[in-house]
Amino acid sequence: MKNSDILTCFQCGACTGSCPSGKYTSLNVRRIIKDSLKKDISDHPDLWMCTTCYNCQERCPRGIKVTDAILSLRAEAARKGHILPAHRVVCKFLIETGHAVPIDQINMTKRENIGLLETETVRKYPKALKDVRKLLELTGFNGLIQE
């Protein structure tokens, strides 16, 4: 964990108390911050229960970028292969179509019914989609999400 400002955490728990997900799940942000200083928590399922609402970061009396720290921990987890199946699907959509949520037939029909033309996105421009795919290859994203 490279985020050195979390060393100033004094474990007050404002993060946990502000967490909308923690009301219903086992996500305990204070504990995640504490544990991340001592050990590798890449396989911890709670990392993925954060909605990234930023309440913890906003209210931290130490000004620690708590949500950003969770994002870094997630990146470390992803690099070690801890990627949830549903997230892998979203990543594959991005690689295939340039969209995390691609169009489907139902929504094509909805568009036609309200007089909207085809979307002007990468979907319509093959060269643009090719560029997006090339970038994903270059950044190593394709390799990252391989099972």
Added chain:
Amino acid sequence: MKEYSLYLGCLIPNRYPGIEKATKLVLDRLGIKWSELKEASCCPAPGVFRSFDQNTWLTLAARNIILCEEKNTDLLTICNGCFSTLVDANNILKNNGDLRVQVNDHLKKIGKEFRGTIQVRHIIEFLDKEIGAKMIDEMIEKPLELKVALHYGCHLLKPTKERKLGGAEFPKFFDGLVEATGALSIPYEGKNSCCGAGGGVRSAMLETSLKMTEFKLERIKKAGADCIVEACPFCHLQYDSGQVELAKAGKIFDVPVVHYSQLLGLALGYSFEDVGLHLNATRNPGFESKIALLQKKDASIK
């Protein structure tokens, strides 16, 4: 006024095209010069992609920003998620030379370069700053006497140090725009709480995300709101489709969900169908007749 590039992202064109249509109608009526951004991809979404790999997230975001730089227009988004990614990426790349070099190294291979010449705008802060609630109020043809439960959505406001749109505990500017349509923005418990969709939680843990949605809906219902208003298609999806999912477990709320572009469209005299609200998954006939009545009532006065 200068021209803006309308960036639609994924959810609006591909899941809630009604929001796209309403936005285009409203921008034209307000006299804003805009054109749709061509060749854009996913922003990419801050929840999953920013979590996985910052470099990929920044590179793809930079490509979308560059499409605007090439047109010499600012980017206008109508989604909190796209705003979060594109405004953050734009600021990071403008201020961090090392990351900029890394990202441009990739972009060079598709013949592009991030230069940092444009601004990223979200429709709500854009309307607040560039048009103003007072001007909108004066343009309204059909004042909507509705009780609105306003949901700002997390990424419009936070992180506040980055967004610089004021505090996140008691924000006001969006309420002002809602009230400019003739509606009343009512207080409710948990108003600034998350809808539950973000961070990849909806896609991977639907039930967990819906618990947060239920928390909100219970309080919105109790406060007696006619509808929810937001300015993010992901919050829109979470509340709208989320109610269908919650109904399967016997939890019925029947609260209509309205993007601000759609609310403004109704107030400017466009019909329920014009602004694509008939495409929502959660339909409430009582709300629909109320809108029809409000629009008729005003027409007869004139």
